[in-house]
Amino acid sequence: MKENWQVVLAGEGGQGLVVAGILLGEAAVMDGKNAAQTASYGIASRGGLTQSEVVISDGDIAYPAVEDPDIVLALSRGALDKYYGKVSEECIIIYDSSLIPGDFKGKRVFGLPLSDKVEGLKKEKGLRVALNVLSLGALSGRTGVVSLNALEEAIKKQFKRGFETNRESLKAGFDMARSSCYFCSQ
């Protein structure tokens, strides 16, 4: 298992990526690791390229921002373009294939229909599912960078209400990614 993960969560403003980064960092701390989260976004709170970075480590974190990403979650075309083909081949890229059509090749590039799943759950169960939480589940399922349990705990702490819905979203994302899990296939 890697000791040091540099994770980028990228997409558009309003997708809840900053909160996702906080949840990911919080979960890593609950897993007993060190974590550092930074965010960069434009002057407005909605729209535009937004990115949240999380460094997770078993040891001390010297530099707290991402230098060379190990994991990228891309939730918009712009976000994927920023990283696809520009990071090391070892970097895992998970992108939302329902939002970003096209054929993106790479041994660690995975397209998952995250938004379709969100819409499906809304129709099927009438749940107010959030893309950011579902995507975190997928990230955990695909990479194992944090445990599902820790993510659940982090969500419980962050959101006073709607825990059950968020738990289900998380699990749905996790299960979806699990079918082609990076670690499971190692």
Add this chain to the structure above:
Amino acid sequence: MTDYRDYLREELFPQMWCSGCSHGISLGSIARAMAALNLERHKTVVSTGIGCWGKADDYFRTHVFHGTHGRALSFATGIKVAKPELTVLALMGDGDGVTIGGNHFIHSARRNLDMTAIITNNFNYGMTGGQYSASSPEGSITTTSKYGTMEEGFDICSLAIASGATFVARVNPYHVTQMDKLIAEAIAHKGFSVVEILSNCPTYFARYNQKASAVEMMKYFKERSLSRKKYDALPEEEKENYFLTGKLHQVVKDDFHKKYKDLQKRARETAEEVS
């Protein structure tokens, strides 16, 4: 009753102000109000700014604060919020109070913190050599308005009322009994109170404008100060030649601390719920 001299450092007299200046009368009046209310000296804080009246803190045998120009109310805000049991007075001139400190003045009034602003208004900056201030009436001759000012001056009491002060009075140095009484009433009032003291600057403003001696200035204040009833009866065009004096405004309202205690209680309950 306590002797008003207990609140003063008479060993430092004579006062530093010019002969004929009305600040000494105002100083005595504040001390008499303190005595009338039997204020404990160590529970009383006098905060001053910069200017002739900013030197007034020297003469008080209470806690004092002498700080930067225009900020007496801001320092006083911290002093009073942190220790509500204190009686806090901010002594300011028209420069301190409504010119450089105008922003602090309106916001202090809005906050309705239980303290008293005493503004001696002599219509100019005396200490720096008689320049015009935000309270100099249009047309005033000062050392920076040889040709007469073209800006209108603030009506300090109207400004205070519009900003939310809950006690507002205007007094003059001739009617000292009224001054004593209204300053005491202002201090006793629960909430933000303002007393404007019309003041004469015999060295600059009075010399350039009324062209009157200190004694003539006293007569001037005596004759030109009117109660609400008499003032309202004046023809409109006459009003600018007179001063409306007396208690102009008082409303009963919860002060800052009363509301803040409620806020702290709500915050405690929420914090307990969360944990």
Add this chain to the structure above:
Amino acid sequence: MGKVKFLQGNHACVEGAVAAGARFYAGYPITPSSEVAQAASDKLPPLGGYYVQMEDEIASMAAIVGSSLSGLKSFTATSGPGLSLMQENLGMAIMGEVPCVIIDVARGGPSTGLATKQAQGDVMQTRWGTHGDHTIIVVTPASVQECFDLTVRAFNLSEKYRTPVIVLTDKTIGHLREKVDVRDPSEIEIIDRKRPTCPPGDYKPYRADADGIPPLAAYGDKHLLRINSSMHGEEGFINQSPQNATALSKRLYDKIENNVADIGRIKTFQTEDAEIVIISFGISARSAFRSAALARQAGIKAGAIQLQTLWPFPRPQVQEALGNSCRRLLVAEMNMGQLALEVERVFTDMEVYRVNKWSGEDLLPREILDRLKEVSE
């Protein structure tokens, strides 16, 4: 027992302030420091403390001076433009000897400059922003844990030396979230100001003890307090005599500058055998430590020093940390060279190089590494 939390630097500053005993905050919101105000408004009222939102930074600084004199440990937070407005009453706090803490979360300037972006351009503003001869204490955290620890320390130094202390962070640290041990007050050293022990009638608010620091009464005490921002004598009355002006300014200066051994603090990385040492502070120090590690891999004997105390410049501590083999220094900072001026002034026997960035982005480890390689050729 303390609690392990995952917090923003701005929040950790408030946790530190509360742990140090602060119960009063007055401020005016400004990016990127506003989370300090938000957290203070949340944390202080349930503890019986006060959050007051003032009309501007001038009034904010004045209010914390006033509340501190009423006996509550007090703080405010701002960014460069707000600190400019606070300079007037920061000088008042220095002259009047009023303990209080100012958290400055730096952003790009001058003026409204790069309001939402990163910079370390307040090095000299914190040191020389207010007019007249004076000295000041500035501490500089480089992590969220240090935001907590150094805010506690800022209060301690402020209380001990009866002087305002600035905690200088930056946009990145303010918004960075990391694991932080929010220590319980029982686990940390907390210093409270010296109070008068003489009978009330004998008390003089500016009569210093042998250590150069006068005990401080509070408004409401029987010891009457006469606080004065003008040049004053021991009793607090204005005294403009040349002898008094000379002596008082000297005492205010000496009480801090003569205690650099106590006030100064640094953190070192591989300095013992280093031939070149990076000197930095704040988030840039994190890059510096990382780049020193990378440089070693590339065969360059590099070390790094993080200044946890920026002012007064921790000269003895830095001097001690530099080994005999060190001949070159590299000052890394996100401005056009401010700290470098001080390093050049102090270390005249060394070659001093600079690496600077003022684009609104963080200075990256590889950028410092490139400069290390360049000057090592």
